[in-house]
Amino acid sequence: MATKVLVVDDSSFFRRRVSEIVNQDPDLEVVGVAVNGQEAVDMAAQLKPQVITMDIEMPVMDGITAVRKIMAANPTPILMFSSLTHDGAKATLDALDAGALDFLPKRFEDIASNKDDAIKLLQQRVKALGRRRLYKPRTSSTTSRVVGSSLSNAATSVKPSLSARSTTASSASQLNSASNSTSVASIRASGKKYKALLIGTSTGGPVALQKILTAFPANYPHPILLIQHMPAAFTPAFASRLNSLCKIEVKEAQTGDVLKPGCAYLAPGGMQLMVEKSGSLGRLKVIAGNADMNYKPSVDITFASASKAFGSEVMAVVLTGMGADGREGARMLKTAGSTIWAQDEASCVVYGMPQAVASAGISSLSIALENMAEAIIKETARG
Structure with a gap:
């Protein structure tokens, strides 16, 4: 069964591009797209995706707040897309603190020098997170x-x-x-x-x-x-x-x-x-x-x-x-x-x-x- 993915971004171009890449892999399936953080929170509850790709800067609710709310209500592995700037780095680290598990540069040319490699890497990251079961620390000795x-x-x-x-x-x-x-x-x-x-x-x-x-x-x-x-x-x-x-x-x-x-x-x-x-x-x-x-x-x-x-x-x-x-x-x-x-x-x-x-x-x-x-x-x- 394909891993269910929710794509979140306020850019229609980026939503479409990420969705196309995800759906190219037979082991992945985009089950929904959201245009802001609040929609992401709502759709995470409704669709129960196995992975969410998340933008940081969005209207209505930003990605960091959305991550925090999703992880509190419906914990889901989240992959952030970030700009390679000082501010982008700080925001991405904030998102990881909030509960996101991984991040990739938002510009595909920054992911890999070769377009095909960038696509493959994105698919690999999403599949890896899809296999992840959110971890709860153990309390008993083994x-x-x-x-x-x-x-x-x-x-x-x-x-x-x-x-x-x-x-x-x-x-x-x-x-x-x-x-x-x-x-x-x-x-x-x-x-x-x-x-x-x-x-x-x-x-x-x-x-x-x-x-x-x-x-x-x-x-x-x-x-x-x-x-x-x-x-x-x-x-x-x-x-x-x-x-x-x-x-x-x-x-x-x-x-x-x-x-x-x-x-x-x-x-x-x-x-x-x-x-x-x-x-x-x-x-x-x-x-x-x-x-x-x-x-x-x-x-x-x-x-x-x-x-x-x-x-x-x-x-x-x-x-x-x-x-x-x-x-x-x-x-x-x-x-x-x-x-x-x-x-x-x-x-x-x-x-x-x-x-x-x-x-x-x-x-x-x-x-x-x-x-x-x-x-x-x-x-x-x-x-």
């Missing part, structure tokens, strides 16, 4: 899956209240045959020494990163590198927002930044972030990178550079996101002796990137988003 030859390699410490879900049965069949399942209460900190925390993410990442980083204390003892798939116009606004909400410092990374404890460095959109060994902590380098790279920034590139700079002294976490970016970089980190964790399937907006490292046997734990910050702090809090 089990963690530990992949590797020993518990010490899993390198974690979690309170008994931590809910860390193992991968699904289909993924589990691909995991290392030496995998061991253990209760959360029995897991203890490895005592391992770290020099940096790295977090890579894509779809659903802004909300996930905000949830994790706002839980970190101001005296967190390590630098943090954040690699979020995001346009260049968005990363300054996102870094500023996180900095205003977090106890730690958050900034957009720049070439020459010397890593310092308790500071998170967000990879600039459209660029590649690399870390080089320099002194006791390291130094950052921001480069344009290869024009053929699918992701700018790329989790793989930052993870790979960290494996060379820090070897085994890295904690790397792969969060929600479409695709497999981060898998090969995580593989290099694991080979060097670093610790790799992944977000669990149930709490992901899209279980693509975490599944890639989990199914390849690279990650040692799959952990629910609401427990990720606690788990990271427990494992890495030693200076």
